[in-house]
Amino acid sequence: GAGVSQSPSNKVTEKGKDVELRCDPISGHTALYWYRQSLGQGLEFLIYFQGNSAPDKSGLPSDRFSAERTGGSVSTLTIQRTQQEDSAVYLCASSLRASGALTDTQYFGPGTRLTVL
């Protein structure tokens, strides 16, 4: 079946603009994660959604970052008033579930490369 898809694959924006990044998880996966990969910080967790539970936003670097997941499927990561330090690859992942004693494999999308000029 189809894997995790993300759009756009590349986004170039000017400092101060808002951007929206989209993630389509694997069908049937209840857990969805956003990560960021940058040269200076490596791969870091941003936010995750599990079913109808309140999202874990503990990794969001500032209040300029927000995310939502509509209908338990597609998710949008929004960055307001972008800064140059926001330049990174934003990766989305999904898994069957995110609770319980067993961990389910997280499957990653190809990422969105964001460049803030």
Place this chain on the structure above:
Amino acid sequence: KQEVTQIPAALSVPEGENLVLNCSFTDSAIYNLQWFRQDPGKGLTSLLLIQSSQREQTSGRLNASLDKSSGRSTLYIAASQPGDSATYLCAGIKAAGNKLTFGGGTRVLVKP
């Protein structure tokens, strides 16, 4: 504080040699571990996931072990091939939420 560490950061071996990639973690809350491969400009491909109840996982030429008491995981790749050249990342999973905490990765080059 780096919770998950991978040493070395880069590794170059001749084709056919076995690869040993190390991952260590300091947070005792990490109880599962997942290994990924990342090719340049691409996303992450899951290789092996070791649950807390397991000590190792095997898939083809890949074998990963997990020792929670010492905070270490090792990924073995037997008989390396040029196609194994990539960056290998380990990620620890804590009890809460299953979010991944990544190491810095080991960039592997297998020379033909």
